[in-house]
Amino acid sequence: MLMTALAALMVLPAVAQETKSPSFDEVLTSRRSIRKYDATKKISEAEVRRLMEAVQEAPSWANQQPSKYYVAMSPEKLAAVKELIGGNKRNVQDAPVLIISTFERGKSGFFRGNPANEVGDGWGAYDNGLSNCYLILQARAMGFDTLIMGMRESDKLRALFNIPDSETVMAVISLGYRAAEPVQPRHRQLDDVVKFY
């Protein structure tokens, strides 16, 4: 008993080091759109559930939480989704998980059934983007990589996952482990996009 406890103590530091979370800065700077995945590394449903729990923390209009997710992990569903993302197929060929994000219309941006302002259901898309941002950052914090894909066939995805007409299909997001280091994209100058008054 004592020996077991001592042995457990001795391996603890190594385990703790392995599971050390990256800093928020590291998450932000190391996240990139990944277009080549390691086919040998899998992701479990339990890990995807942990990821999606973080997504549940995202803010939304009046806490309407309009975002919904359809997770493809089986070989059949993965193969089917890959046929519906055009040229993205070759980039996410080896990703073990593909996630379809949607939002329920008529919730965010609405008050008693009427649009609260000129943006209307645009607020649902906004909230979905916020949720997806949580998704890609938490994925990186967990050591995973992602690619958001706007190029997808929404009608066929709707049929494949029985997505109701009340939802708008937004992005397909791949989840996996990077197989190659990505190219650093160029960013606009801060003064081009931020104005101080």
Ligand SMILES: Cc1cc2nc3c(=O)[nH]c(=O)nc-3n(C[C@H](O)[C@H](O)[C@H](O)COP(=O)(O)O)c2cc1C
């Ligand atoms: C809404 C949205 C749609 C995107 N659609 C695609 C896509 O269909 N295919 C693709 O390869 N990249 C897609 N991207 C990834 C962008 O090209 C990428 O985020 C951008 O070039 C910046 O690179 P980074 O993510 O590595 O910082 C999309 C990104 C967003 C946010």
